[in-house]
Amino acid sequence: GQNIDQPTEMTATEGAIVQINCTYQTSGFNGLFWYQQHAGEAPTFLSYNVLDGLEEKGRFSSFLSRSKGYSYLLLKELQMKDSASYLCAVKDSNYQLIWGAGTKLIIKP
């Protein structure tokens, strides 16, 4: 079966750095997405990786290792508004998005 694993919940301090990990086992691979979802709202796109390496976008960076079936999302200079769930999703060989359950990130002052 297809599986996406990420931690259920993480806590970090305002101004700090946090890394959210995601491991996946899917039928084929056509890219990995990270989405942010605030409570009661829709998921919004953060990043896309299809090649190995690090993609940086402002305070957020995403890393991919296809050989290890592993990705992480790195959030720097954490702000209170970063409190949200972060969803990892992989496009499989049929171009369907397979979603993880999300990591709830709690930011403390």
Add this chain to the structure above:
Amino acid sequence: DTAVSQTPKYLVTQMGNDKSIKCEQNLGHDTMYWYKQDSKKFLKIMFSYNNKELIINETVPNRFSPKSPDKAHLNLHINSLELGDSAVYFCASSQGVAGAETQYFGPGTRLLVL
């Protein structure tokens, strides 16, 4: 401008009723989707609709049926609602299905079946 919109935002109804949720996108996208997000926050694809081709997740009961009057709309009709149908339903759209194509989500419809 709202890119992907859904109505209603909240829906409370009795078991056994039939209901519809509407979705519209003004992004000019070719592909639309319906997802169900349960209490554990898993997003599960229900349907995708691309150029009149419907792809159905085989686990979706046939009480659920998508209807697309045109490329910009994909409505979800649910017959004989059950308690387990209570969830948040998200509509999404993308330009296509290729790897890098990003899906954009509507605000969600919170369905509660009593």
